[in-house]
Amino acid sequence: MQFLDGHQPPHDLTYDDVFMVPRHSTVASRYDVDLGTADGTGCTIPLVVANMTAIAGKRMAETVARRGGLVVIPQDIPVGVVTDVVAQVKSRHHVHDTPIVLSPDQTVAEALSLMPKRAHGAAVVVVDGRPVGVVTQDDCREVDRFAQVGQVMHTGAVTVAADTDPREVFDRLDTARAGMAVAVAADGTLAGVLTRTAALRATLYQPAVDPRGGLRVAAAVGVNGDVATKAAALLEAGVDTLVVDTAHGDQDRMLDALAAVRALDPQVPVVAGNVVSAEGTRRLLDAGADVVKVGVGPGAMCTTRMMTGVGRPQFSAVLECSAAAREAGGHVWADGGVRHPRDVALALAAGASSVMIGSWFAGTLESPGDLMHDSDGRAYKTSFGMASARAVAHRTATESSYDRARKALYEEGISSSRMYVDPARPGVEDLIDEICSGVRSACTYAGATTLAELHERALVGVQSAAGFTEGRPLATSW
Numbered sequence: 001m002q003f004l005d006g007h008q009p010p011h012d013l014t015y016d017d018v019f020m021v022p023r024h025s026t027v028a029s030r031y032d033v034d035l036g037t038a039d040g041t042g043c044t045i046p047l048v049v050a051n052m053t054a055i056a057g058k059r060m061a062e063t064v065a066r067r068g069g070l071v072v073i074p075q076d077i078p079v080g081v082v083t084d085v086v087a088q089v090k091s092r093h094h095v096h097d098t099p100i101v102l103s104p105d106q107t108v109a110e111a112l113s114l115m116p117k118r119a120h121g122a123a124v125v126v127v128d129g130r131p132v133g134v135v136t137q138d139d140c141r142e143v144d145r146f147a148q149v150g151q152v153m154h155t156g157a158v159t160v161a162a163d164t165d166p167r168e169v170f171d172r173l174d175t176a177r178a179g180m181a182v183a184v185a186a187d188g189t190l191a192g193v194l195t196r197t198a199a200l201r202a203t204l205y206q207p208a209v210d211p212r213g214g215l216r217v218a219a220a221v222g223v224n225g226d227v228a229t230k231a232a233a234l235l236e237a238g239v240d241t242l243v244v245d246t247a248h249g250d251q252d253r254m255l256d257a258l259a260a261v262r263a264l265d266p267q268v269p270v271v272a273g274n275v276v277s278a279e280g281t282r283r284l285l286d287a288g289a290d291v292v293k294v295g296v297g298p299g300a301m302c303t304t305r306m307m308t309g310v311g312r313p314q315f316s317a318v319l320e321c322s323a324a325a326r327e328a329g330g331h332v333w334a335d336g337g338v339r340h341p342r343d344v345a346l347a348l349a350a351g352a353s354s355v356m357i358g359s360w361f362a363g364t365l366e367s368p369g370d371l372m373h374d375s376d377g378r379a380y381k382t383s384f385g386m387a388s389a390r391a392v393a394h395r396t397a398t399e400s401s402y403d404r405a406r407k408a409l410y411e412e413g414i415s416s417s418r419m420y421v422d423p424a425r426p427g428v429e430d431l432i433d434e435i436c437s438g439v440r441s442a443c444t445y446a447g448a449t450t451l452a453e454l455h456e457r458a459l460v461g462v463q464s465a466a467g468f469t470e471g472r473p474l475a476t477s478w
Contacts, residue, residue: 001319001349004461012316014298015343016468021459025447030440031204034450035068039291039331039353040269041241042216044068044206045436046348046451048333050358051075051220051245052301054383057368058085059117060361060428062092065215067205067432070354072243075220079230082219083237090214090238094207095166096183096192099124104132104150108140111149116371116379119364119427120195122180125153129189131182133157157182162191166202169194201429216240218271221261223253228260235266243271244289247296247304250280255287262288274335276312278324285330292330293356294321298337300359301383301417315350322351322455341438348439348451349458359383363419364428371421379421 003009004021027033037043049056049064051072061071073082092098100114100123111123115137125133133153143152158181160169169181173196181199183191194202208216218241219234221227227244234242244257249272258272272284273293281292295318297304297311305311314337322332334347335356347355361367362383369381399407425431448454 001351001455001458001460004459009462012313013462014313015315015337015346017462018315018346018460019463019467019471020346020349020442020446021461022445023447023457023459025444027444027447027449030437030444032449033440033443035436035439037353038452041070041354042210043070043208043354045432046354047432047435048072048354048356049361050335050356051243052358053077054369054381055358055362055367058088059366061085061089061217062098062215063366063428064432065089065208065217066092066094067201067429068208069432070208070216070218070241073217073219075222075245079233079237082234086217086219086237086239089217090210092215093192094209094215095202096162096194097198099190099193101126101190102135102149103127105148107145108143108147108149108152109145111135112137112140116365119366119429120180120193120198122193123149124182124190124193125149126190131159131184131190134180134182159184160194166194166199170196170199173199210240218243220245222246223257227257228264231261232264235264235268239268241269241271242266245273245293247274249273249275249293250277250283254284258284258287258289271333275321276317278320281321281324281332282328285325285328290330291353292321292325292332293335294318294332294352295335295337302336315346318347318352319350326351341435344435345439345442349442349454349460351455353451359419361428361431363421364431365421365426366428374418380418381421383417383419
């Protein structure tokens with residue numbers, strides 16, 4: 001990456017402070033761009049969902065991996081639960097979404113409570129594992145909530161074999177003017193569902209899969225307690241990437257934790273963080289990390305900078321840390337601070353191999369937690385920071401009341417924030433489409449067909465706040 005005037009500014013920069021300049025390009029189409037990462041995680045798009053309890057769950061993990069990204073299960077989830085989540089994610093189909101399944105005698109109220117858990121907004125009614133009908137949210141409108149779904153379901157859904165090519169499924173749905181197909185296995189049992197848009201996505205994205213064909217999933221472990229035992233259990237569960245995570249990564253406890261993890265001889269990439277300096281990056285790589293997480297304080301739920309004054313503008317942090325990592329043969333993940341597709345593109349241009357996203361994905365149907373509605377009827381999910389009072393209380397539930405109360409005095413992070421679901425982009429896949437479209441276009445402007453070429457060819461300038469504002473679209477006329 002180069003700066004437009006040939007000199008790096010003496011002050012640190014955020015993503016809002018910079019822009020990319022178009023360069024001569026021979027890339028004919030954004031679809032000619034390969035977004036695969038080179039950090040050993042096996043991702044085919046450079047997106048990692050942050051290990052936040054309000055965001056990273058099994059539905060998120062399955063959906064994101066199907067599109068080529070990676071979800072990190074949080075460190076405060078019990079190992080037994082993580083083991084179950086990993087097994088479930090790895091068993092999911094590469095193309096078909098996991099359906100909401102109901103029996104004919106379940107109520108409309110139950111259907112309405114479950115359907116928002118999946119972006120396809122429908123449930124399949126089954127008897128003895130075989131689909132007999134489909135019920136949608138529209139089918140349940142103005143219907144008695146105690147009515148049985150067998151009375152409101154429709155039986156004319158498009159049915160396809162589980163191994164049908166996605167393009168063929170798309171064409172059949174398009175011809176039938178239907179929104180979703182039900183996929184069945186050779187024995188007639190339900191295999192999954194596929195919407196018209198999902199069939200299209202299946203032709204554009206490559207799932208992130210392990211050598212055995214299972215969807216990839218990562219998990220985090222902290223630096224306190226018996227790190228080796230928990231890390232060993234996560235590796236035994238089959239996680240594809242192990243993340244050693246703490247807010248301040250450049251400390252002795254992190255180095256001890258990395259030593260304990262490396263002693264297990266993990267055959268998967270080890271990620272460690274967080275840091276914001278070249279020195280911290282080199283120290284973690286020397287201690288055994290393959291990838292270093294970069295970012296202190298840029299997250300939407302994080303109050304670290306306001307509470308402590310500690311942190312660093314994220315673009316400069318990623319730029320410096322990625323340069324240090326490349327010299328040492330390692331990689332970095334840019335963790336936090338992205339709010340627009342441009343921010344992801346700029347993080348990759350600065351040298352990150354992937355970008356971690358947290359709160360941006362909290363307001364999606366796949367995030368954990370129930371879908372709530374405010375007084376105006378707008379749908380939202382509740383999000384919270386991993387250093388907030390809410391997260392600390394959950395993480396220290398087994399400790400004494402005194403120890404819990406003492407730690408609660410010094411929490412950082414927002415404990416409860418409403419993340420509204422965008423009606424136009426309610427699912428995480430909708431946001432992935434938006435992000436990948438922006439990144440692919442950024443690559444074509446730079447004349448790059450890979451992320452490595454994007455970093456090599458990116459020409460970056462520094463702008464004023466007015467320059468950033470000029471680039472923002474207007475929702476209404478001036």
